[in-house]
Amino acid sequence: MFLFRRKSTVHPKLQDIDVREARRRQTAGALLLDVREDDEWAAGHADGARHMPLGHIGASQKDLPRDCEILLICRSGRRSAQAAQLLRKAGHSAVNVGGGMQAWTQAGLPAGG
Secondary structure (H helix, E strand, O other), X not given: OOOOOEEOOOOOOOEEEOHHHHHHHHHOOOEEEEOOOXXXXXXXXXXXXXXXXXXXXXXXXXXXXXXXXXXXXXXXXXXXXXXXXXXXXOXXXXXXXXXXXXXXXXXXXXXXX
């Protein structure tokens, strides 16, 4: 298990963080952004996360803060890696949460629905 950063298996130039580091950063003020679809979000999501499906990132990224880090999460880490790439290209500080909600749940981190 990695603690801080490793190269993404989805996008080699992107760095992933693990779920425990994501939770630590979220608690410190980073925005945890869940990019899954509405039905996935409704079935359960990380406590304190904000929801914005991947398909809405392009049109809605102007509504995202530029003064804090954005942590992207999905089910497994693939869609969130795409979202992180899009946001980084738009000038946001964005990081992918490797393993996504599957890893979040397995780690026993706070989640609700």
